[in-house]
Amino acid sequence: MIAELGHFALALALVLALAQTVLPLVGAERRDARLMAAAGPLAVGQTVAIAAAFACLTWLYVANDTSVLNVVQNSHSAKPMLYKVTGVWGNHEGSLLLWVLILALCGAAVAGFGRDLPSALKARVLGVLGLVSVGFVAFTLKTSNPFERIWPPPLDGQGLNPVLQDIGLAIHPPLLYVGYVGYAVTFAFAVAALIEGRVDAAWGRWVRPWSLAAWSFLTLGIALGSWWAYYELGWGGYWFWDPVENASLLPWLVGTALLHSAIVVEKREALKTWTVLLAIIAFGMSLLGTFLVRSGVLNSVHSFANDPERGMFILALLMFYLGGAFALFAWRAQTMVPTGIFAPVSREGSLVLNNLLLCSITAVVFVGTLWPMFADALMGEKISVGPPFFNAATFPLAVPLVLAMAAGPLMPWKRAALFPVMQRLWFAGVAMLAVLMVGYALSGHRVLPALGFAFAAWVVLAAAADIGDRVALFRTPLRNSWNRARGLPRAAWGAAIGHAGIGIVAAGIAGMGLAQERLAALSPGESIQMAGYEWRLDGVRDFTGPNFTARKATISVLRDGQVIDVMEPSRRWFPIARQNTTEAAIHTNLMYDLYAVIGEEDGSGKAVIRVHYNLLAPWLWIGAGIMAIGGALSLSDRRVRVSAPARRAAAGTVPA
Amino acid sequence: MTPLARRTLLFAPLGVAAVGGGLFFGMLRDMQTGEYNPRGVPSALIGRPVPDFALPPVEGAEMPGFSQADLARLGGPVLVNFWASWCVPCIVEHPQLMRLSREGITVAGIAYKDRDADSVGFLRRHGNPFRLLAKDQPGRTAIDWGVYGVPETYLVDRQGIIRWRFAGPITDEVLAQDLRPLLRRYAS
Numbered sequence: 034m035i036a037e038l039g040h041f042a043l044a045l046a047l048v049l050a051l052a053q054t055v056l057p058l059v060g061a062e063r064r065d066a067r068l069m070a071a072a073g074p075l076a077v078g079q080t081v082a083i084a085a086a087f088a089c090l091t092w093l094y095v096a097n098d099t100s101v102l103n104v105v106q107n108s109h110s111a112k113p114m115l116y117k118v119t120g121v122w123g124n125h126e127g128s129l130l131l132w133v134l135i136l137a138l139c140g141a142a143v144a145g146f147g148r149d150l151p152s153a154l155k156a157r158v159l160g161v162l163g164l165v166s167v168g169f170v171a172f173t174l175k176t177s178n179p180f181e182r183i184w185p186p187p188l189d190g191q192g193l194n195p196v197l198q199d200i201g202l203a204i205h206p207p208l209l210y211v212g213y214v215g216y217a218v219t220f221a222f223a224v225a226a227l228i229e230g231r232v233d234a235a236w237g238r239w240v241r242p243w244s245l246a247a248w249s250f251l252t253l254g255i256a257l258g259s260w261w262a263y264y265e266l267g268w269g270g271y272w273f274w275d276p277v278e279n280a281s282l283l284p285w286l287v288g289t290a291l292l293h294s295a296i297v298v299e300k301r302e303a304l305k306t307w308t309v310l311l312a313i314i315a316f317g318m319s320l321l322g323t324f325l326v327r328s329g330v331l332n333s334v335h336s337f338a339n340d341p342e343r344g345m346f347i348l349a350l351l352m353f354y355l356g357g358a359f360a361l362f363a364w365r366a367q368t369m370v371p372t373g374i375f376a377p378v379s380r381e382g383s384l385v386l387n388n389l390l391l392c393s394i395t396a397v398v399f400v401g402t403l404w405p406m407f408a409d410a411l412m413g414e415k416i417s418v419g420p421p422f423f424n425a426a427t428f429p430l431a432v433p434l435v436l437a438m439a440a441g442p443l444m445p446w447k448r449a450a451l452f453p454v455m456q457r458l459w460f461a462g463v464a465m466l467a468v469l470m471v472g473y474a475l476s477g478h479r480v481l482p483a484l485g486f487a488f489a490a491w492v493v494l495a496a497a498a499d500i501g502d503r504v505a506l507f508r509t510p511l512r513n514s515w516n517r518a519r520g521l522p523r524a525a526w527g528a529a530i531g532h533a534g535i536g537i538v539a540a541g542i543a544g545m546g547l548a549q550e551r552l553a554a555l556s557p558g559e560s561i562q563m564a565g566y567e568w569r570l571d572g573v574r575d576f577t578g579p580n581f582t583a584r585k586a587t588i589s590v591l592r593d594g595q596v597i598d599v600m601e602p603s604r605r606w607f608p609i610a611r612q613n614t615t616e617a618a619i620h621t622n623l624m625y626d627l628y629a630v631i632g633e634e635d636g637s638g639k640a641v642i643r644v645h646y647n648l649l650a651p652w653l654w655i656g657a658g659i660m661a662i663g664g665a666l667s668l669s670d671r672r673v674r675v676s677a678p679a680r681r682a683a684a685g686t687v688p689a
Numbered sequence: 690m691t692p693l694a695r696r697t698l699l700f701a702p703l704g705v706a707a708v709g710g711g712l713f714f715g716m717l718r719d720m721q722t723g724e725y726n727p728r729g730v731p732s733a734l735i736g737r738p739v740p741d742f743a744l745p746p747v748e749g750a751e752m753p754g755f756s757q758a759d760l761a762r763l764g765g766p767v768l769v770n771f772w773a774s775w776c777v778p779c780i781v782e783h784p785q786l787m788r789l790s791r792e793g794i795t796v797a798g799i800a801y802k803d804r805d806a807d808s809v810g811f812l813r814r815h816g817n818p819f820r821l822l823a824k825d826q827p828g829r830t831a832i833d834w835g836v837y838g839v840p841e842t843y844l845v846d847r848q849g850i851i852r853w854r855f856a857g858p859i860t861d862e863v864l865a866q867d868l869r870p871l872l873r874r875y876a877s
Binding site for chain 2: 359403410420
């Protein structure tokens with residue numbers, strides 16, 4: 034009964050989404066205010082319907098209803114309640130439902146917050162969002178119905194993939210989807226602008242917060258995924274250039290470019306065509322990621338079980354949205370004339386450089402990810418493009434990006450000179466060189482890590498210089514600076530903090546370049562030395578969890594004969610899924626991680642232990658968090674809030 | 690920019706998307722008919738000749754570097770092993786390489802992104818299974834070979850054709866189940 038209710042709610046959502054597409058778009062064309070006004074309520078109605086479907090599916094999981102195929106395939110009564118709930122989106126069908134739910138929520142948010150949006154633009158944006166929704170709800174109903182029944186019902190489910198039974202992975206997809214879907218909103222704005230043939234500063238003011246929000250969530254989602262790979266896969270690494278990882282990185286790279294070019298549209302009404310194109314590509318990359326992960330064209334540890342038939346449907350959707358938008362772009366972008374002109378050396382110029390470099394990195398990652406597939410399919414050639422290629426190809430592009438991102442915020446609009454910028458950055462430059470030399474000496478003459486630390490110092494100090502310059506630090510009394518700092522727009526703080534976050538991540542990457550690891554087979558009581566620590570295996574014992582059994586090692590870490598930590602890495606066995614997982618033990622003090630993994634045991638009582646000393650590893654995720662905080666701060670800027678003055682009044686119409 | 694050039698440029702994204710879509714369509718169609726299987730990834734250059742390379746020696750190892758011509762001159766199956774002193778699984782597979790070397794199998798080692806002194810120290814500590822030894826410090830040759838990471842091992846037959854690739858340490862199981870039968874097949 035609940036399953037049928039959910040199915041019906043989803044079908045209802047499809048009808049509402051269709052209406053949300055047709056009525057406002059026709060209304061905007063005919064300038065019919067009543068048809069345009071239908072967009073908001075329809076968006077809210079569609080959200081309610083999809084939320085109901087999602088609630089139904091959650092209920093089926095919580096109740097462990099084994100007459101529903103999706104529950105049988107992905108759940109089990111022995112699973113902890115938390116993972117029963119998160120299991121709802123831990124599979125293809127449920128995650129798709131979450132995807133359309135977030136899309137609908139974004140539509141409702143546009144309807145709710147967009148009170149002072151020009152009515153035709155608002156109607157068109159909601160219409161395009163409705164069209165995106167139609168495609169994905171239809172896809173869910175046609176090929177991936179999560180409410181399908183099974184007869185006769187089995188006694189119990191087949192369990193969730195144990196690797197996915199993890200809190201980090203439970204919140205990773207929702208964050209990522211908010212990011213992806215956020216780009217659906219900027220895409221809708223871009224398409225609406227193309228239909229209207231007009232892009233102006235007001236458009237930029239609306240696109241920027243959405244791209245900022247999407248970017249912040251995507252940053253968190255990617256960081257969480259990387260953190261999960263770090264502690265759960267037990268390889269000690271944080272980024273593997275896996276195609277699925279790349280699929281989430283591509284929209285992030287384009288989205289970062291969009292974030293910066295949208296500023297130029299908002300402030301200077303230049304780069305309009307380019308920004309519209311980026312908005313389309315950002316969503317295109319999100320869809321491409323969806324296609325790659327769910328169609329089965331690539332194999333990866335992360336991808337869902339899938340079949341080519343679904344792939345065909347997603348490809349059709351991808352081509353419809355992307356091809357349609359590009360065709361519209363080719364047809365209409367002619368009409369967009371830039372009004373702001375600027376010199377090559379200027380704030381705009383530095384943002385163009387940022388865009389060029391980010392897009393080059395995107396192109397490298399894009400080609401590196403897709404080329405092996407195409408070469409295989411076209412020429413039957415098996416090529417593998419691994420981390421060496423990506424590292425070698427992206428590093429030279431990242432260097433100028435990092436150098437320029439420090440100088441850009443210090444430049445004035447329209448026309449700038451390099452000399453005054455250099456004057457304000459000299460101490461960051463000196464610090465960069467000092468860190469480079471010290472890093473080179475201390476790291477045992479390793480160039481790349483030393484460069485990484487130097488760039489980190491450069492970016493963080495340049496962000497500080499930016500704020501220091503704006504508050505006239507040391508040029509006026511401190512009290513005066515303090516008052517200025519309080520009056521500084523939050524977007525300025527957000528940009529500086531976001532940039533500093535990149536610096537922290539760079540330091541983390543450089544630190545990980547100096548990580549040490551050792552592998553040894555030890556009997557209980559034996560120990561090894563690494564990174565100035567003594568790692569002693571005290572013993573290995575059995576351990577039983579709610580739905581797994583495990584072998585847990587106890588490793589004492591000693592420094593100068595003193596036990597500083599006892600680590601307990603384990604290897605879990607999930608009998609229902611017939612699968613092993615590795616649980617790394619991590620001891621962190623925010624400067625470095627001590628990381629231990631237990632491997633196989635031989636019959637004679639020896640166990641293989643792998644231990645890592647990961648310098649600055651926590652900074653990778655702290656830095657990503659700081660970037661997201663910068664994004665959030667910028668999002669709370671006055672000019673974003675001012676553009677939605679009726680928010681308090683509108684709050685009642687937005688269902689949470 | 691002339692209006693025509695601008696117009697052409699505006700059509701470029703559509704063109705790229707159309708080509709990409711066509712390729713993906715072909716891929717999915719072939720997957721349905723079974724002509725294309727993304728999961729059967731035997732790898733890089735199986736059945737193809739060794740890519741051209743000429744690598745310098747590891748300083749201090751007192752062995753010359755080698756090139757693909759040197760591999761061909763050996764006239765028999767050769768295992769080409771990419772390794773590094775900093776690579777943990779390389780230690781795991783080292784005893785197997787030593788055993789193969791003692792049995793008279795030619796193993797050629799390429800030290801990947803390693804410092805000479807470290808490479809030499811590694812071989813001194815654990816023994817040297819390599820008949821040929823060279824270094825690939827910049828990692829360019831590894832890219833040509835499609836190396837995913839170290840250790841990675843390739844079997845090259847007497848005609849200089851790559852017959853097998855294994856990414857990861859050669860454990861006893863890999864040796865017994867995969868490598869031994871192949872060595873027997875290509876030995877004659």
